[in-house]
Amino acid sequence: MAPVAVAQNGTDHSNGYTKPQNGHATTIELPMKPNGSLDDYKYNDLTPCIGREFPTANLVDMMNAPNSNELIAELALTSMENLRLRGVVWFRKQDNLTNDLQKKLILKIGELSGRPKTSGLHVHPVLNSEGEVGEQRDPDQEISTISSKLFSKVYGRHPDSALSQKKQNADQWHSDIAFEPVPADFSSLRLTECPKTGGDTLWASGYELYDRISAPVQKFLEGLTCTFGRPDFIAAAQRGGFKLYEKPRGAAENIGGELQAIHPVVRTNPVTGWKSLYPVGQHCQFINGVTEEESNMFLSWFKRLLKDNHDLQVRFHWNDPNDIAIWDNRCTFVHDQMKRFADASGDDPQLALKLNFQNDLPSLSLSTREDTHVAY
Ligand SMILES: [Fe+2]
Numbered sequence: 001m002a003p004v005a006v007a008q009n010g011t012d013h014s015n016g017y018t019k020p021q022n023g024h025a026t027t028i029e030l031p032m033k034p035n036g037s038l039d040d041y042k043y044n045d046l047t048p049c050i051g052r053e054f055p056t057a058n059l060v061d062m063m064n065a066p067n068s069n070e071l072i073a074e075l076a077l078t079s080m081e082n083l084r085l086r087g088v089v090w091f092r093k094q095d096n097l098t099n100d101l102q103k104k105l106i107l108k109i110g111e112l113s114g115r116p117k118t119s120g121l122h123v124h125p126v127l128n129s130e131g132e133v134g135e136q137r138d139p140d141q142e143i144s145t146i147s148s149k150l151f152s153k154v155y156g157r158h159p160d161s162a163l164s165q166k167k168q169n170a171d172q173w174h175s176d177i178a179f180e181p182v183p184a185d186f187s188s189l190r191l192t193e194c195p196k197t198g199g200d201t202l203w204a205s206g207y208e209l210y211d212r213i214s215a216p217v218q219k220f221l222e223g224l225t226c227t228f229g230r231p232d233f234i235a236a237a238q239r240g241g242f243k244l245y246e247k248p249r250g251a252a253e254n255i256g257g258e259l260q261a262i263h264p265v266v267r268t269n270p271v272t273g274w275k276s277l278y279p280v281g282q283h284c285q286f287i288n289g290v291t292e293e294e295s296n297m298f299l300s301w302f303k304r305l306l307k308d309n310h311d312l313q314v315r316f317h318w319n320d321p322n323d324i325a326i327w328d329n330r331c332t333f334v335h336d337q338m339k340r341f342a343d344a345s346g347d348d349p350q351l352a353l354k355l356n357f358q359n360d361l362p363s364l365s366l367s368t369r370e371d372t373h374v375a376y
Pocket of ligand 1: 175334
């Protein structure tokens with residue numbers, strides 16, 4: 001197993017944590033402070049705690065503006081007047097945003113929010129495998145193509161399976177690429193074709209999940225780590241006869257075909273200094289150092305907390321091609337219904353391009369959200 005994470009405060013966690021020999025050095029002072037440069041743009045906050053839509057702003061104009069760095073740095077923080085992080089932002093109809101500009105933008109957000117020079121865009125080990133997995137795939141390995149045709153070809157259930165072929169979507173919540181030692185920080189998803197109806201995407205706030213747990217239990221959870229992994233990806237590759245992408249995937253630590261990593265159960269987002277619950281949904285295998293029953297109990301309880309607390313979720317409808325979402329995986333979970341809807345309808349009109357970039361090893365530090373959190 002690859003070495004993974006260590007707390008920023010120097011605490012060497014047990015249960016599989018291995019302190020990296022050469023920890024990544026951040027390039028800016030963290031946590032970041034808001035600079036207010038986005039305050040004059042029209043926006044809609046879709047819920048009290050997560051999500052902000054900029055209905056008229058143009059990202060390419062922002063990239064070309066004289067204060068471009070300020071605007072893009074503010075996107076990383078996406079703060080509002082009371083410092084409550086929004087976690088996910090959306091921009092509408094970004095028709096002049098090319099693939100290359102989208103790559104440039106997401107890398108710039110990383111650079112301005114402390115991305116180490118050693119980290120870059122992720123290459124998905126399955127969707128961008130080194131074999132032929134789908135004719136719809138974008139040839140750029142740093143762009144993951146999301147399409148129902150591609151997904152059913154890559155992840156489709158084995159026809160000999162005795163299980164029902166019916167689809168259920170309850171288990172789609174996840175934080176992107178948590179199976180990598182250096183998982184995704186920011187992700188961006190741009191729909192190049194929209195479904196005729198449905199296909200919404202949901203996000204949920206990890207800060208809120210953590211904040212709704214009692215203080216004694218929070219403290220207990222902070223001492224735990226979780227093993228993340230995707231053995232089903234490995235099985236899908238074997239079944240489909242294609243080879244996983246085993247070269248470095250956005251960071252030197254993300255290499256090989258094991259697709260497994262250990263991360264803290266509670267992690268601190270260095271951009272804000274706030275804590276978030278991390279092991280929720282897909283990618284989570286087990287909590288380390290506890291019994292199997294206890295691990296199952298915690299993981300299913302985390303998921304239930306997310307599902308039952310609808311007020312920490314936000315649902316976004318894709319209106320037009322080139323609507324784009326940008327979110328921070330260190331404090332949000334995403335549920336992507338788009339491809340599932342297409343399966344149910346038998347239609348396949350939608351196509352999306354997704355970019356993830358890596359930043360640093362997940363860690364737990366001493367700072368808390370309570371210092372800045374304003375109750376609502
Ligand atoms: Fe994802």
